[in-house]
Amino acid sequence: MSSYDKLIFELSQPGRIGFTLADEEFSNVDYNQFFNEDELRTSELDFPEINETEVVRHYTALSNLNFGVDTGFYPLGSCTMKYNPKINEEIAGNPKFSHIHPEQPIEDVQGTLNLMYDCSEALAEITGMDAISLQPAAGSHGELTGLMIMKAYHLSRGDHHRVNIIVPDSAHGTNPASANMSGFNTVEIKSKANGAVDVEALKAAIDENFAGLMLTNPSTLGLFERNIEEITKIVHEAGGLLYYDGANMNAIMSQVRPGDMGFDIIHLNLHKTFSTPHGGGGPGAGPIGVKARLEKFLPFPVLEKQEEKFVLNYDRPDSIGKIKNYYGNIGIVTRAYTYILRMGRDGLKRASEVAVLNANYMQKRLKAHYHLPIDELCKHEFVLSGNFGLTHGINTIDIAKRLLDFGFHPPTIYFPLIIDQAMMVEPTETESLQSMDKFIDAMIKIRGEIDTDPDILHTAPNTTHISRIDEVEAARNPIIRYMKEEA
Amino acid sequence: MFPYIPVSKNDEKHMLDIIGVGNIDDLFVDIPENVRFRGELKLPLQKSEIEIRQIMNGYASKNISASDKLCFLGDGTYDSYIPSIVPYLTSRSEFSTAYTPYQPEISQGTLHGIFEFQSLVCNLTDMDASNASMYDGPTAAAEAALMAFDKSKGNTFAIASTVNQNTIDVITTYLKYRNHEVLIIDQKDLRADLEDFKAKASKDLVGVLVQSPNRYGYLEDVKGFVEIANENKAIGVMYADPSSLALLKTPGELGVDVVVGDMQQFGNAMNFGGPHIGFMAATAKLMRKLPGRIAGQAKDRRGNRAFVLTLQAREQHIRRDKAASNICSNQALNALSSTIYMSLLGKTGLKELAINNTSKAHYLHDVLIKTGSFEKVSNGNFYREFVLRSKVDVKTLNEHLNKNNILSLKVVGTDLVQFTVTENRTKSELDYLIQVVEGL
Structure with missing residues (x-):
């Protein structure tokens, strides 16, 4: 560079x-x-x-200073950095979609409303949920919306005391942050050694104030929660609701549906599973899905089909209210629906199959060289540990930086928090065997360097146009805008 | 085979052998049989690009867009001109297919762009600190309200009734499940009533939100509201139309504590309401209470200037349930569009644009009244949006406009309609509207 x-x-x-x-x-x-x-x-x-x-x-x-999915392999765990099809961009960029003012009367926008309706139906089918709202702008915004619905549900039953959301310690940081933002308290439970929900710990954490459980399944460790039926039963019998963090939906399309597992509320990240570009940090879209009994709480307006006409219904007395300007990031929804139609039921199924195949292949090959703390069949991602003891002073960060020299984007590092020195690898289905092999070769080479030439890791990256940054100093004396130098 | 999935059957066999299982189904045996989905999803089979284009064009053809008919709608979303270089540059996939810049050594393009965005926003608003973007104007306003509650002990956030309805609605939703109260300030002459606010303000107040130009287009006495808020130890939040700030008193000059708004008009398509891009800037005092990503200048080991995500101790991935906000993904690519837009228009261009907007709006305003079909309803000064009383039934008026290739106007009261003019409406288009109105 x-x-x-x-x-x-x-x-x-x-x-x-x-x-x-x-x-x-x-x-x-x-x-x-x-x-x-x-x-x-x-x-x-x-x-x-x-x-x-x-x-x-x-x-x-x-x-030219940036690295994207089109530049190379980007196995950033939990982010599903799959290929972003270019036709999606062209379709969404059609002025007949993009050049519409949100205050135009519904008679003007029947095409877009029809597309939104059909996309909602497709998402409901893929997830096994009854009703969808496209309004949330991103995954964590979907969490916030979903948890507000949970709150509205308990309040509607007079259960004002139900204020506790249980979150496993393996959860995304957005889960507890969203719970707090929607007026709940977070109760964190420890996971079992194999990363699964500790059913006994869950039972112990449930009391009369229990509102619901937030779960990512497959978990952030890439493991399917085998006790899901028991967990669902425990949560529902205790009067709580089950929330599904859809960040890992790419592993399970056409294999298992959140609705069938018993989840009451879900969000999806269209920019992950449904291939829309991540944009350097957005825009995304975070539609939510709910079971029928929660439908009345969805944000208004709700899109409805009345005979052959699509209408926006604002008369929703039980709605949590509005969560975003207008109707959602519809430009992103247009891209995602283009992808869904392009892939079809066969393509979406194959996408999840290969995402899981690729991850298991990489896991199998890498565990011969790196510590794999939880050695089980994985779904779309797996977590290695960069803990090699203190001998060479090598940490996960050094491995990540060294990978830059080989032309790869590193995995997600230091997350999930429950794995020491975590490296979370998610190849996605759009990576070829050859591309994965190159990455594996680089990882094996780096493993050798840890023993033979640790300095090369300490100084990495050496081929990028800048070297490592002093982040502590940057936060201590923050310079967050350009100021003209005094003459 | 699927064009986006490069793994062939041979590859699959090789990989299954290495994994040590017989077939793909063996990779899903950890899913309990009771919940396993065994049918086929009720979706069509895969389609070619050729077919997809036809299907999607089918949806598109049922829309009437602002390319088909003239747009005089506003309310926070504007039919502003998008210079060619904006979508051209932001569609470079080095920008569009990257994610949050967690690895600064290979993300300087994104980080550098965010730093420029923050700098331009600070300069435009005369504030000290900007974040990297929010979802949109209304959610930025809601986050500003949460900042106010974080800073002060009271339980009430005041909002002028002249703030856009969507913004009031979103803030109300964000606050209600935390048991915070929203206080609505009355209006007079299509502007917020300062006397009403004086009467209602109390020690229980944490902040006030005033929009200027307001939902109808008229300028507010922002300073007056901020002063009363500050007297009650509450913060003053302004919702601003960014292009107007090239001409009008800035939030910094008005003594505002936090400014929010939407920058869709700076290089982003209207997209039927999203994706747009919210912005948020604050005084230095409130910098560490800002939600979301912030890029900072730093040095690498070799002493080179470089940019990095900073002040991350505020954020959800570090603080979890104690974070300032839950926001993770924002509107980064839209912020890049606005950055390129502001850079291109530059110092003289943005001011010219603001003058072009306001003088065209005033031209249209005056001529419409001269036609005799409309009456003035507010004595307020306006930037580029204004409300008139229609002497013709508004439904008849909109039907007439529609027939003549003009999109329906926004109806803001039984006989009140709103007109919005951007630089993208040429003089001949304004004269066409006038001619159509005269033909009523």
Whole structure:
């Protein structure tokens, strides 16, 4: 990678412009006539002055400093970094979809409402849930929405005291954070040594204040919760609801459905399982699904089909309310539905099969060289440990950084928290055998270096345009915006 | 075989042999038989790109878009012009197919872009600290309300009734399950009533939200509301239209503690309401209470300038149930669009755009009143949105506009309609609207 670190502000030259407007006479009007003097900005707008060519060069140079799924293998566990089909982009970019104002009357937008309806039906079928809301903008936003529904359910039954959400210690950080944000208390339970939910610990944590259990299945360790039937029974008999974190849905399509396992509320990450690009951290989409008895609590408006017309129903007295502007990240829903239709029932089934096949293959080959704390059949991901004792002072971070030198994005590191020095590997189904083998070869080589040349790991990465960053210093004296240097 | 799945039957056999199982089904034996899905999903079989294009075009053809008819709608979502380079650059897959920049050595493109975004937002708003983006304006406003509760002990957050309805609704949802109260401030002459707020403000207040220009398009006395809030040890939150800030008093100049809003209009498509991009900036004092990602400048081991996610102790992956917010994924690629947009328009371009917007809106406003079909309803100053009383029945008016290739106007009261003008409406389009109205 070539080196480039200029900020757009540093390219500015007085007098350069990058854009012109229509109807110049309107740009030269004396605007003072429209406003009172004390309503006008007096501070300087210190934006850069740059020509279009240079803006294009600058952001092209920045793109060259980035690594995406199209650059190479990106086995970031829990994030399902699968290939993002390009036709999805083209379809969603059709102005007939993208150039619609959300306040247009429903008569104007029957095509999009139809697509949203059909996509909801498909997601309900894939997950075994009864009703879907497309409104949440991302996975953790779906969690928040789902937990508000859980809250509304308990309140509707007069169970004001049910304020405890049980979360296994292997859960994503968003789970307890979402529980807190929706007004619940989090009760964390320890997992068993093999990463499964400790049924006895669950029973012990349940009391009269129990509201529900949040579960990721397969878990963040990539393991299917074999006791799911018993867990469901315990939760429901105690008057609680079962929440499904859909981050790992890519492992189980057409094999098992959250609805059939007994989950009451779920969210999906369309940017994971359903192939929409992650965008450097978004936009995503986090639709939720619920069982019929919870349908009345869904955010408004609810999309309905009345004879041949699609309508948005705002008359929902039991609804938790609105959770986002308008109807959801519909541009992302359009991409995901394009993917669902393209793959079909056979393709989605095959996707999960191969995601699990790939993960088990990599797990089997890597466990001969690395410590695999939980050695079981895995689903779409598995977790290695980078703990080699203190001999060489090598940690997971060193392995991750060394992988950069081989041209790979490292796995998710230091998560889940219950595995010491965790490295969570998720290949997804869109990776070839050859690509996985190259990664495995690199991991084996690095394993050798740990014994023979640990310094090369300590100094890694050595081939990227920057080396490791002092993150502690960055947080101690935060510089989070550009300031012109004093002359 | 499936085009997105490169594993062949031979590969599959090789891998199964190494794993030591006979077939794929053996990889799913850990799923209890009782819950196992044994049927076939009720979905069609896979389709080719050729067929997909036809099917999706079928849905698209049932829509009437703002490319088919002229758009005078606003309310936080704007038919602003998107310069060609914006989608061109953001569709570079090095940006679009990456995820959250956890590995800064190979994510400088994303991090660098976020740092520029934060810098541009701070400069536009005259605030000290910006985060990397929120889902949209309303959720950013809801997070600002939660910041207010985090900072102060009271139990009430006040919202002007002239804030967009969706924003009021989203904040209400975010607060109700935490047993926080929302206090709505009355309005007069389509603007928030400062006297009403004075009368209602108490020690129980944690913050106030005022939108300027407001839901109808008129400027508010933001400073007056912030001062009363601050007197009650509560914070002042402003919901701003970002392009207006090139001309109008900035949140920083108004003494605002937190500013939020939506930057869809800066290089992002309207997308029937999403994805858009929320922004949020605060004073230095509140920096460590901001939700979401923040990029910071740092040095690598060789002394090079580099960027990295920072102040992460606020976030869910570290703090779990004690985090400032649960937000994880945000709207990074949309923020990049806005960054490129702001850079391209630059210092003079953004101000010209704001003047172009407001002078066109005022032109249309005055001519519409001259037609005799509309009356002025507010004495407030406006930026680019305004409300008029229609002398013609609004349903008849919208039907007439529709027939003449103009999208329905937003109806904000029995006989009140709202007009929104962006730089993307040319003079000839404004004159066309006037001509159509005259033909009523």
